[in-house]
Amino acid sequence: MRRLWGRDISAMTLRKTIFLDPALMTAVQHRPGLLLVHELVHVRQWGELGVIRFLWRYLTGYLGGRWKGLSHRAAYLAIPLEVEARVTARRLE
Ligand SMILES: [Zn+2]
Numbered sequence: 001m002r003r004l005w006g007r008d009i010s011a012m013t014l015r016k017t018i019f020l021d022p023a024l025m026t027a028v029q030h031r032p033g034l035l036l037v038h039e040l041v042h043v044r045q046w047g048e049l050g051v052i053r054f055l056w057r058y059l060t061g062y063l064g065g066r067w068k069g070l071s072h073r074a075a076y077l078a079i080p081l082e083v084e085a086r087v088t089a090r091r092l093e
Contacts, residue, residue, distance in 0.1 A: 010024055010035070011024070011035055011038070011039050012039075013039045013042035013043055013046065014046075015043075015046045015047075015051065016043055016046070016047075018036070018039040018040070018042075018043065020035070020036070020039070033092075034089045034090075034092060034093065035089070037088065037089040037092055038085045038086060038088070038089040039085075041084060041085040041088045041089070042081070042085055045081055045084070045085075054081070057080070057081060058079060058081055061078070061079035061080050061081060061082075062075050062076060062079050063075075064078075065078040065079065
């Protein structure tokens with residue numbers, strides 16, 4: 001996963017499969033439970049939207065941020081599907 005997407009990616013969800021960096025599961029400071037909730041929100045989003053609509057919304061959300069001049073990281077954080085996942089996970093803190 002890291003070879004494909006980059007070293008700063010610690011988790012990723014593709015449809016119903018969640019990929020997590022094993023190191024995160026033992027690192028208390030990363031709060032693996034909240035990360036898992038975040039990724040489970042993406043599983044639900046994939047299921048509700050289907051592959052094409054999920055990927056379309058994700059990509060256009062990112063590109064919209066870049067179009068507005070946001071950095072890669074800021075555009076990623078502003079993707080509405082990512083915002084929803086973060087907000088949901090934070091509710092459980
Ligand atoms: Zn996410």
